Amino acid sequence: MLGIVQARKGPPGDGNMLGDFARRLEKLEKQVAKLGLGKCNCKVLTFVVPGREDEFDAEMNRSCPVHTFRSLGNVMRVSNGPKGDPPSPRMSEVLAKYKQRQADAIRARAEEGRKIREELLAGAVKES
Numbered sequence: 001m002l003g004i005v006q007a008r009k010g011p012p013g014d015g016n017m018l019g020d021f022a023r024r025l026e027k028l029e030k031q032v033a034k035l036g037l038g039k040c041n042c043k044v045l046t047f048v049v050p051g052r053e054d055e056f057d058a059e060m061n062r063s064c065p066v067h068t069f070r071s072l073g074n075v076m077r078v079s080n081g082p083k084g085d086p087p088s089p090r091m092s093e094v095l096a097k098y099k100q101r102q103a104d105a106i107r108a109r110a111e112e113g114r115k116i117r118e119e120l121l122a123g124a125v126k127e128s
C-alpha cells in the first residue's frame with residue numbers, strides 16, 4: 001500500500017489528493033512509531049518440533065501489530081525419525097491450520113489493497 005501511495009506523492013499543498021493522503025499517512029505512522037506501537041514481530045524461520053506442536057500453535061496465535069497476521073516465515077518441520085517420516089496427526093493439524101490462516105491473510109490483504117485503490121481512484125476522478 002505504501003509503495004502505491006509514495007509513488008504518486010506530489011509536493012505539499014498542490015491539491016493532489018494522493019499526496020495529501022500520503023502525508024497524513026506518514027504523520028500517523030510517525031505518531032504510532034513514537035508510541036512504541038507497530039513493531040513487527042513476524043519471523044523469517046520457524047521450526048515445528050514433534051511433541052512441541054502446542055508451542056507452534058501458540059506462536060501462530062500471536063498477531064503482528066503491523067501486519068495483523070503474524071508470518072512465521074519458512075516453516076520447517078523437524079523429524080525425529082528417519083527422513084521422510086510422516087507428520088503426526090497433531091503436527092499435520094497445526095501445519096494445516098497455519099497454512100489456512102496464511103492463505104486467508106493473503107486474500108484479505110489483497111482485498112484491502114483493491115478497496116484502497118478503488119477509493120483512491122474514485123477520489124482522484126472526483127478531484128479532476
Ligand SMILES: [Zn+2]
Binds near residue numbers: 042
Ligand atoms: Zn509483521
